Amino acid sequence: QSVLTQPPSASGAPGQRVTISCSGSTSNIGSNIVSWYQQFPGRAPKLLMYSDNYRPSGVPDRFSGSKSGTSASLAISGLQSEDEAEYYCAAWDDSLNGWAFGGGTELTVL
Amino acid sequence: QLQLQESGPGLVKPSETLSLTCTVSGGPISDISYNWVWIRQPPGKGLEWIGTISYNGNTYYNPSLKSRVTISVDTSKNQVSLRLSSVTAADTAVYSCARHPVLRYLGGFDPWGQGTLVTVSS
Numbered sequence: 001q002s003v004l005t006q007p008p009s010a011s012g013a014p015g016q017r018v019t020i021s022c023s024g025s026t027s028n029i030g031s032n033i034v035s036w037y038q039q040f041p042g043r044a045p046k047l048l049m050y051s052d053n054y055r056p057s058g059v060p061d062r063f064s065g066s067k068s069g070t071s072a073s074l075a076i077s078g079l080q081s082e083d084e085a086e087y088y089c090a091a092w093d094d095s096l097n098g099w100a101f102g103g104g105t106e107l108t109v110l
Numbered sequence: 111q112l113q114l115q116e117s118g119p120g121l122v123k124p125s126e127t128l129s130l131t132c133t134v135s136g137g138p139i140s141d142i143s144y145n146w147v148w149i150r151q152p153p154g155k156g157l158e159w160i161g162t163i164s165y166n167g168n169t170y171y172n173p174s175l176k177s178r179v180t181i182s183v184d185t186s187k188n189q190v191s192l193r194l195s196s197v198t199a200a201d202t203a204v205y206s207c208a209r210h211p212v213l214r215y216l217g218g219f220d221p222w223g224q225g226t227l228v229t230v231s232s
Binding site: 044046092 | 172173215220
């Protein structure tokens with residue numbers, strides 16, 4: 001059971017906008033920043049978003065992050081087939097005194 | 111460009127100790143701006159934080175693993191090591207090392223090593 005809750009799956013057609021949610025609590029998302037990771041099968045995760053809504057160099061601006069209260073979201077606009085991957089959220093948890101991850105969301109591009 | 115590479119046995123017997131090394135190239139492991147993290151991912155499952163070590167050796171462990179985990183650094187070899195004792199089949203996972211800024215708002219887990227699969231089986 002992951003500390004952060006994500007929907008197990010999401011989908012969208014090419015060109016559409018899809019949102020992946022990440023729900024937590026006051027000890028993690030509610031008081032700390034969120035990062036997002038993209039993982040392709042058999043590959044290491046890649047940093048997609050940090051500090052809630054900052055993109056590392058090289059990440060397309062089709063990807064955006066937001067946070068409100070104890071929930072965060074990753075939005076992907078102009079969906080492309082290459083976006084089909086697993087997406088994870090992460091945040092520091094003050095109660096755990098460590099990092100908490102979401103269970104991952106498998107994104108399918110229809 | 112900073113690169114991380116995990117190494118160690120791919121098969122460990124139940125009740126024995128899992129030992130892995132993460133070799134860092136392209137930058138000093140003693141950089142005070144960063145912490146080093148071990149994360150694992152059981153087959154078909156999500157990510158789990160194992161623990162963190164700072165440049166000066168301070169460690170933070172996942173409470174669920176704390177009694178069995180030891181993370182250390184060897185600055186002379188630019189390596190971070192992980193030891194997990196008394197392993198069971200539930201410890202079978204891909205084990206990865208990653209770097210994270212000490213000031214958490216400055217970044218995330220980046221880069222990651224490619225990960226190494228450790229199977230616990232007799």
